[in-house]
Amino acid sequence: MKQILVGASLTALMAGAGLAQSYLGDLAIDPEDAGIGTQHYSPFVDQSFPNRVFWGDTHLHTSYSTDAGMVGNALGPDEAFRFARGEKVRASLGDYAQLVRPLDFLVVADHAENLGLAPMISESNPQLLANSWGRQVHDLVKAGDPLAAYVLWGESMMVNTDPLDDDDLTRTFYNRIVDTAEHYNEPGVFTALNGFEWTSVTNANNLHRVVMFRDGADKVADIVPFSNYDSSDPEDLWDWMEAYEARTGGKVMAFPHNGNLSNGLMFDDARANGEPLDAAYAERRMRWEPLYEVTQIKGDGEAHPMLSPNDEFADYGTWDRGNFGTELKTPEMLPREYARDALARGLKYEEEIGVNPFKFGMIGSTDSHTSLATSREDNYFGKASMAEPSAIEDRISENPIQPDFLGEEITVKHYETIASGLAAAWARENTREAIWDAFKRKEVYATTGPRMTVRVIAGWDFEPEEVHRPDFAAERYARGVPMGADLFAGPEGSAPSFMVRALRDPDGANLDRIQVVKGWVDANGEPRTKVFDAAWAGDRAPNADGILPPVGDTVTGADYTNTIGSAALGAHWVDPEFDPSQHAYYYVRVLEIPTPTWLAYDEAFYGNLELPEDAVMVHQERAYTSPIWYAPEG
Incomplete structure (x- = not known):
């Protein structure tokens, strides 16, 4: 019974x-x-218990972002939401675009800095024209020189001085985004979450955060999004968020992204004001920033091959040349930029100050500036509108992020972008409240674009055959904890077991393997990480060095087959090196079989693109779950 x-x-x-x-x-x-x-x-x-996966993009820019609307993006929030809901939309360069399946949720996260400048110019907004700087950029665009206007705006950003300084104007255009979100939000069908991006660029180092609200227009209407003009210090952003909650009774969180462009500042050993990290800072950071956007167009931020030399899959979508064009990368910056090592360093901080400042879950999103949330390699509309699908050189050689102030050695070209990523949330219903709450408790995960379903539950008494039970989740939730949660000390002499189920994207590639990534602090006080193969497709076996042979490769040009790999994988993994006295984290990485990149699809469609020699034509896409943290006490 x-x-x-x-x-x-x-x-x-x-x-x-x-x-x-x-x-x-x-x-x-x-x-x-x-x-x-x-x-x-x-x-x-x-x-x-949460029984459904909902898919979305929490980091999409429209023409209301100045670095999108001033460089060719003609699509506003309306088109962004319609596209995310599955409609066919005409892109800025004229071609049509559509998703293979609708998304479940979307955050239009336009930059707070001079939000709405491009539509202001297009409309010849009277308030804009009343401002001398506004009149200047308006006239340049209307005279056919938008590049000069964009450069003029960029100069203001570099010196961090608001050239408009008009809260009423910002509020007006932010309210338009809020109104559009209200129009398209349909509880149970599609969730339009409110948000914006705070664009801190301290000395050209990326400290950007996407801000996401749980609330609707009754609370977020009429706010003025906090911008880099207000402050470049994340702690000041947290103050603003705290004040918002106190004033409105609402709820809000933020997601850092692109530590790979921060030159060591994203997970630094010091606060922005130069003071060392302490328990109060760590508590505040995790209160306001429970998640990290680990993968997106501007590179993958899970791991780096120099930090994880024994991980054959660590070199994926790697951008490691410098910040936003003014300073080259040096090796000592890397441990403070990548999620895997930051999570391990967080454990060390927990031992030292009593609180973990880097106890974050993981999500992916696009950071597309085209208004089109395209994360599939065969449907990639680029980082920005000038790089939308076409046979023109900009699609390949445009420099979307890093100016060549220091020469070609720091520049990243558009062909080095990846069509990533997506956020997956475990919840029971598709509403603002349920999706936001899933993010808050970190029961979320990242993928580089595919919609593969991944569930992880850790406990102390799981048996191997249980991973194959049809009621896998219902029973296991009662005896374990999911991704994003804490696991405390178990029965003496036992080691934690992890139950993992992974199912391929129904419109995508088979799976290669399930891996568990562990982090801990060794006896010498050094953060350590290790990758374990937990389950894999086929009859492969690890060699004498413990290395699992590759799954194979069926890719020919822009084609591949699912004749290798598995549609579903299940793992029952017990930590073979468990020390019950040692804090640790565990997250799961799931790898697909090799598939073509967007460059291979472009080559097949347009032909003879004369791609650079280092162009990546085949890769293995992946998912990263939020960790589960083990603590000896509880």
Whole structure:
């Protein structure tokens, strides 16, 4: 006879298993309906664990971002939401675009700095024309010289001085985005989340954050998004967020991204004001920034081959030449830029100051500036509108990010971008509240574009055959914790076991393998990381050095087949090197079989593109889950 454990019985069971008590607050059980030990014929009565994956992009720019609208993007928030909902949309260069399947949620995250400048110019906005600088850039664009106007704006950004300094104007155009989000938000069908991007560029080093609200227009209308003109210090952004919550009763969080362009500042050992990290800072950072955008168009930020030399898959979408064009990268910057090592360094900080400042979950998003959330390699509309699909040279050689102030050695060309990524959220319903709450509890994961389903649950008493049960999640949630949660000390002599299920994108490639990435602090106080193969397709076996042979390669030009790999993989993995006295984190990486990159699709479509010799034509896309953290105490 089936029996559903709810309410106090579930609390006791989790406490007895040494599981994270904090997760209980996220289980949506109505106390009035929770009968202790009540038996139901239907196994789904009172079921409350997150049972669906919702897909979205939390980092999309429209023509309201000056670095999009001033360089060719003619599509506003309306087109962005319609495209994300699955509609066919005409891109800025004239071709049509459409997603293979609609997204479930979207954040239009336009830059706060002079938000709406391009549409202001297009409309000849009277408030803009009343400003002498505004009149100047307006007249340059209307005279046919938008590049000169863009350069003029860029000069203001470089000296961090707002050339308009008009909150009313910013508020007007931000409200347009909010109104558009309200129009397209349809609970249960599509979630339009409100947000913006704070664009801190301290000495041309990237410290950008996307800000995402849980709230609708009743709370976010009429705000003036916090901008780099206000401050370049993330702690000042947190102050602004805290004030927003106190004033409105709303909820808000932020996501850093592109540590690879921060030259060591994203996960630095010091605060922006130069003071050392302390417990108060660590608590505030994790309060306001529970997640990190680990992969997107401007490079992948999970790992670096110099930091993980034994990881054959670490060199993926690597951008490691410098910041935004003014300073070259040096090796000592790298550990403070990549998620895997930052997570391990967070454990070391926890030992030293009592709080982990880098205890973040992981998501992906596009950072597209085309208004089109395209993350598939066969449907990639580029970083910016001048690099939308075409046979013109800009598609390949445009320099979208790093000016060549220091010469070609720092410049990254558009052919080195990747069509990444997406955020996946485990929730029960597609609403602003449910999606935001999934992000807050870190029950989310990143992919480089494919929509592969990945679930991870850790506990102390799982058996290998349980990973194949059809009720995999229902039972395991009662005895374990999901991605993003804490796992506390278990029975003496036991090691944590991880139950992982992965299912390929139904419109994508088969899976190669499931890996578990572990981080810890060794006896000498040094952060360490290691990658373990947990499950794989086919009858391969690790060699004498523990290396698993490649899955194979079916790619020919822009074609591949799913004759290798597996549509689904399941893993029951027990840490073979577990030390119960040692803090650790564990996250899962799932790899697809080799597939063509967008360059291969372009070559097949346009032909004879004369691609550079180092152009990557084949890769293995992947997913990264939020970690599970083990702590000896609890």
